[in-house]
Amino acid sequence: MNTLSLSPSQRAWRRFKRNRLGYWSLLLFCTLFALSLAAELISNDKPLLARYEGQLSVPVIKNQPETSFGGDFQTPTDFLDPFIQQQFSRPGNFAIYPLNPYHHSTINYFAKEPNPSAPSAENWLGTDDRGRDVAARLLYGFRISVLFALALTAIGVLLGIVTGAIQGFFGGKTDLWFQRFIEIWGSMPELYLLIIFSAMFDPSVALLLVLLSLFGWMGLSDYVRAEFLRNRQLDYVRAARALGLSNWQIIWRHILPNSLTPVVTFLPFRMSAAILALTSLDFLGLGVPPGTPSLGELLAQGKNNIDAWWISLSTFAVLVITLLLLTFMGDALRDALDPRKADR
């Protein structure tokens, strides 16, 4: 027997870890996300470190004009320019490039093929129809997708918990009116609203976040409401009331911690739904502003350039892997939080 006492959440974490697939999915996903957060150091058109005639500089952070590397123009240096590269290949000078020497916005003017160009030693996954490196765009696109999904999930969860808690705890008339409001709100045509708003405002990630958040909380609030309705009439809540705790203390200390199981279980699934939502909106051209690296926009390019199989195939692969990892995590989490599963 283990004498160490584990809290229910610690036990759930143990059960989660015992599910190999889910646990490794979590590790892999976190690693990928961490790497994508450092995308500027992995995939960038500016060297990490450069020395030119005895002068050390860090172009990733501060890009100097071309003149400081022996060029003719005052414009920011284009390090992919054969002339600049030639400058650095002279003895004593060097430039350490990131692993993939393209930023998501870098247009490769020096490709040997017309755009979109097939995978080669220079562009590992080829370029898109504007000559931008697909690998770089996938990396940055993945980052935006995950960040967007995290933000959308966080806002949705917060709104869902607050509204569900209010409905479930107070019940009665409050619940009744809120439920009717949700029914009306939920029957609004989300997609049409998005189209209308994207026509009215300049498209931006923030606008998308707001619009999707407005409709994304309802699914979760139902579950939280049900949990609250169930938990508020359990004996430990009654005992707490008999002790004289205030409503707020009862919600915070007793009901909320015991009502979060569906919230936690749904987190990975909500993440994958958010990623899919952003991708499909981008695919339709209703999403992020042009130029932003995004998986949906890449898919649209793939559709428009059926011959350029490298665009659609690689985007598809990234999407499938991301969603699979999230689904595996969700499955493991659901099992870990299932009260009917024995704890052994």
Add this chain to the structure above:
Amino acid sequence: MTAAHLPSNATIHDQYGTKSTASRPVTAQESAHGSRSGQTNLIPLLEVKDLGVSFAGRSVVQNINFSIAPGEKIALVGESGSGKTVSALSLLRLLHDAQVTGTANFHGSEGRIELLGLPEQTLRGVRGRDIAMIFQEPMTALNPLFSVGDQIAEVVELKLGLSRGAAWNKAIELLAATGISEPQRRASAFPHQLSGGQRQRAMIAMALACQPKLLLADEPTTALDVSLRGQILELLASLQKQNGMAVLLITHDLNLVHRFADRVLVMENGLLVEQGQVAEVFSHPKHPYTEKLIDSRPRRDVLDTPAEPDSLPVLKVEHLRVSYPTGLPGFRGWFRKGEFVAVQDASFSVPEGRTLGVIGESGSGKSTLALGVLGLLPFSGDMLVAGQSWTGQISSDKVLRRALQVVFQDPFSSLSPRLTIEEIVGEGLTIHHPGLDQESRRERVIKALQEVGLDSSQNPGLLARYPHEFSGGQRQRIAIARALIVQPRMLVLDEPTSALDVTIQKQVLQLLQGLQKERGLSYLLITHDVDVIRAMAHEVLVMKDGLVLEAGPVAEILDRPRHPYTKSLAQAAVDFSLENQGT
């Protein structure tokens, strides 16, 4: 069709009639040895040898040997987790993922068969036809989507091969045999339209559809009200006599065993520790566990001196009325709410250091009374706590809240699973003594836990543990400690022991009695168990359908009940130990 079947039934009856008369009472000596020693006239109906059940390598039942004679009434007793239900279910192989070892020879309609080694196909024929089963909770054992008549007729159709119409008539016949009034009408009722007792009767009718030779009854009366238990038991006994079947009654209630069974098997922790004739086992238990079980009747150990007449009662209630809003049918329900009065005009008072018992069956409003007194439900009427007017509002009565604390029935839902024991017990201090620092709060928590008999020497790391690591009895002690820590003057005990095993129940009641003597606590004890009332209460209040039927000193009410309902309650609990006291 029915007529054609009647003669055959009659012959079966005859056959069993002679058999059951032939079955002489088995002596304790013989039954202890499995009653297989050369009884030429008595082939055991079921002979179980070396039965063992394990789940995923964890053994729950070991080395069970017993036999059942045709027409015998045998009881299997034990506390929860002793493996009594598992043993019975394993005989019909109704357990999933269980490894069952041993042999079970059954002498059925097709000669001797070994139940545990039978192919599934053949076993399916045995289930229901030769061996039938009734369960604890008839609501979940019946399919809510079909009428009970349909469900019984289905069994008859399948097992006896009758036509649809004949099966339906047979179903009505069976229902009538179980004493359901208006069987014609009840047959087309759905399970939810029947009362608990009627449902259990329907279950019995279904089980008896094929005149099984053996009936496994798994706690058939536990989910029913006290007054119904006796009726169902009588029904089982009379049907048993009529059909000459053997009954294996699984129960934890020794009263039932005493009233019903010829022979008893006692189980503890998956082992069969004792078996023998009921009278023999009850008067001379051999195994210490049997002794403990028989001794588990709650014993009265309270101060019986009358309370000082001029002292202020801790709780004084006058004309208490608690009601729930209910929906009205149809269009009216859109605008108005109906009202269900759960407690009507209840008046009582509880003096210091005394216990007022409230007894009644489920739905009588006794739990609502408790919630009303605690101010957890809106009520009307006058209530005085320690002489001060009590509204039950948190804001105005925070100080009075301390005086009135509560212990609930279910030890599993009464403690928040995500808080440690220290947090749970110490919660009252954070409300009523917010000035205490961490150290002195912890000290008080430890002291409160010690008072209820929980010590960190037996339970290392007690304070940092979570509720799921404790047994039901321990949880109930924790719940009592949580109530005690704010030093209340009165505890409302809502069925405090009905979810506990009998031996644990005795311990918890002893603890409560001790606390009352020590601290002069008053109790408002809500229960359906006459034994508990007898052991604990000074005064008693009998409730039915929201009304107080009778009130007065406990001895007077229970020994000389005036109201017929109280009489039936008191009768249902007439017990073996009182009868045995003469010997």
